[in-house]
Amino acid sequence: QVQLTESGGGSVQSGGSLTLSCAATGDTRSRRCLAWYRQAPNRDRERVATIDYDGRTTYANSVKGRFTVSQDNDRNAMHLRMDNLKPDDTAMYYCAAARAKRDIRGYSCSPPFSTWGQGTQVTVSS
Secondary structure, eight states: OEEEEEEOOEEEETTOOEEEEEEEEEOOOSOEEEEEEEEOTTSOOEEEEEEOTTOOEEEOTTTTTTEEEEEOTTSSEEEEEEOSOOGGGOEEEEEEEEEEEEETTEEEEEEEEEEEOOOEEEEEEO
């Protein structure tokens, strides 16, 4: 089984930048799809970005153009570069993994995202 560990959270002023990282350890042999989720108090959990085994990415409309997700060549680490941060981006950010399923495009995400990290807090002040 794979374990996920987030790092890189912190406090930043509005307009600033942060980069979050997610390290996968344990049984990393199987192909995976990775995602960043966030949850703020009194708000629903939101899927922020995904990156599949082949490197294809998706973003929530709320972060498009500001956040960039990437993964290392060995696919055992994922990063989220967050630029032009806003107070609404304040949340606990979680890394999650799902299986990758082979289809006509290659290896795509096959939810559910069933493996989760412990989260890292991002706080953006105005």
